[in-house]
Amino acid sequence: MxxxxxxxxxxxxxxxxxxxxxxxxxxxxxTPLFVYDLSLIRARARAFLDTFKQENVVAQVAYASKAFSSVAMYQVIEQEGLSLDVVSAGELYTAIKAGYPAERIHFHGNNKSVEELILAMEHKIGCIVVDNFYEIELLKQLTVKLNQKVKVLLRVTPGVEAHTHDYITTGQQDSKFGFDLMNGQADKAFQQVYKDEFIELLGLHCHIGSQIFETIGFKVAAEKLITKMIEWENTFNYACTVLNLGGGFGIKYTEQDTPLEPSIYVKEMVIAVKDLVSKANLDMPEIWIEPGRSLVGDxxxxxxxxxxxxxxxxxxxxxxxxxxxxxxxxxxxxxxxxxxxxxxxxxxxxxxxxxxxxxxxxxxxxxxxxxxxxxxxxxxxxxxxxxxxxxxxxxxxxxxxxxxxxxxxxxxxxxxxxxxxxxxxxxxxxxxxxxxxxxx
The missing domain is CATH 2.40.37.10 (Lyase, Ornithine Decarboxylase; Chain A, domain 1)
Incomplete structure (x- = not known):
């Protein structure tokens, strides 16, 4: 060779x-034929996980399965100890058929249907990432009707625009995703859920874009989210336990692309979060991330x-x-x-x-x-x-x-x-x- x-x-x-x-x-x-080299996927998954362990940080690395989902792929991802990010009933059902541990499944989406939320609740998945006020109302109705508690994150748009293609940016203010941190929407959403007897608010989530080759955007997003966490703790005595900084880590499609190693993305995020919470005298939250392309793309x-x-x-x-x-x-x-x-x-x-x-x-x-x-x-x-x-x-x-x-x-x-x-x-x-x- x-x-x-x-x-x-x-x-x-x-x-x-x-x-x-x-x-x-x-x-x-x-042909045509898609061929996946599993050794590369396993190495990338372990690089993310091992870096968090080396930094002594409690974390979840969730595979953003919109990149590629199938029963077999989910089973490989589960073998590596990752959590799973799904965005539809189809992805969730595939995960169920793959035998994925429900407590490690996170459900995203900007227009979840009643049927999708019921499916998620029936299988007692680990977290629902709430995207809008309509979804809050649906969850309030369904949790009461089913007499079942759910764990949620609030997805927010922090006003951070990553250096990427306009079609795949999601963290800026003009986005179909999430509650805006800048105009009071996030505060309104927080007040609607943080004392609800059936909804357990874990913390905040954001996603600033895709195919990102630097770490500054993640640091700025972390600062904005932690600033909001500090405000809620001081005002409402509420402590966020989870900070989800999303995914978007880039890969090398051509010679012009210059992605970082997984360990660098993780270390830089961890350093920023540790510094911010230390200065604010907050407890260190769990850090969740959602690599998709960077796990399976190359x-x-x-x-x-x-x-x-x-x-x-x-x-x-x-x-x-x-x-x-x-x-x-x-x-x-x-x-x-x-x-x-x-x-x-x-x-x-x-x-x-x-x-x-x-x-x-x-x-x-x-x-x-x-x-x-x-x-x-x-x-x-x-x-x-x-x-x-x-x-x-x-x-x-x-x-x-x-x-x-x-x-x-x-x-x-x-x-x-x-x-x-x-x-x-x-x-x-x-x-x-x-x-x-x-x-x-």
Whole structure:
């Protein structure tokens, strides 16, 4: 085995993923195919957890499972001792089917339905992250009706805008999420729940954005939330026991990305929180964080089979693959960038610039706009790196394209985690037309 541009390559010049020839995976499971190297996920999870332990801080690291959720993925995450962040009945039900410990499940979302809240309460999950006044009223009604207590965090918008893409910022004031710290909404929400006999308020939650490469935003958010905690303790004699600073830790999609190690994010947050609570003479709260992309993003690789090529003289060469925006909509949605390689030509000279096009009937279906690769041929396998977050999770059946399979690999072993959809799956929920033919 040798390394080519940070990627393991065997004696055949083929890309290795988790010690397995990527061409073997493509042949066994067909393409398009999502491949997750579990060793990378486990290492990242342990890096977050171990740093909190080294800093002697009580913490929960919750996997933000919107990045990628499945029964098998939840079971791997549970093996590593993480908590779980879900945002829908579907994610919660998947966690239940995976046997996830309910006390380590946190339920997010800006428009939770009555049915979703009941499902969460029936399974006695660990925490509901309350997002708005409507949800407070629903919880008040349901807790009384079911005679059941719930633990909650209040999600607040601290007015911190991370350096990230406009579509994925969530901590600034103009947000659909949470109670605003600046205009009194958070105080009003606090007063509605902190003495409720069925609602146990644990503390505050915020999320300042995604794909963040620095720690200053987390420090500023911590300061704003702890300032509010101090105010509530002085005014109402209420002590927050949990401070959730969310997630958004970045990964390296391309050479231009410069993420920090998990330990650095954690250490900097812990130092800031310890300093702030010490100065205020507060008890140290539990610190909760919610990594998603940073746990699974760079552990995932998409494998495609290359098909047609179209040269537009003096403009570009299109290289088409058997997937596209149906399994990775991020480039079309907000211009996300990726790196890639031809998995069976890892050692060959990169001499042709291509635009990687998908097979959907959309001109905007381009996975990568400009990339230099070895001369490609039909049947070659293209590997697109760092697709483990928001690839399969955001996949669709646009153009009635079936969703890919998902495979887990680890130390030379592999297993199917999600089956490939079949053509029959695509029509499984369809019903025939039965109305009488209309009369003109």
């Amino acid at each position: 040798v390394m080519v541009s940070e990627h393991a390559v065997n004696e055949k010049g083929h890309l290795l993923i988790g010690g397995i020839d990527s061409l073997e995976l493509a042949k066994t499971y067909e 552990a995932g690789t998409s494998l495609y089979t290359i098909g047609s090529e179209k040269e537009v003289p003096e403009i570009r060469n299109y290289l088409a693959v058997d997937g596209g925006m149906s399994d990775n909509i991020r480039p079309a949605l907000y211009g996300a960038e990726y790196s890639a390689a031809i998995a069976n030509k890892m050692g060959e000279l990169k001499e042709v610039e291509y635009t990687i096009a998908g097979k959907c009937c959309e001109s905007g279906d381009k996975l990568i706009e400009h990339i230099t690769l070895p001369k490609a041929s039909p049947g070659d396998i293209l590997a697109v790196f760092c697709t483990g977050a928001y690839g399969y999770a955001m996949a669709s059946n646009y153009n009635r394209i079936a969703k890919p399979a998902v495979v887990f690999v680890e130390n030379g072993r592999h297993q199917l985690a999600v089956k490939r959809e079949t053509l029959e799956d695509l029509v499984r929920l369809d019903l025939p037309f039965t109305l009488e033919k209309g009369r003109g």
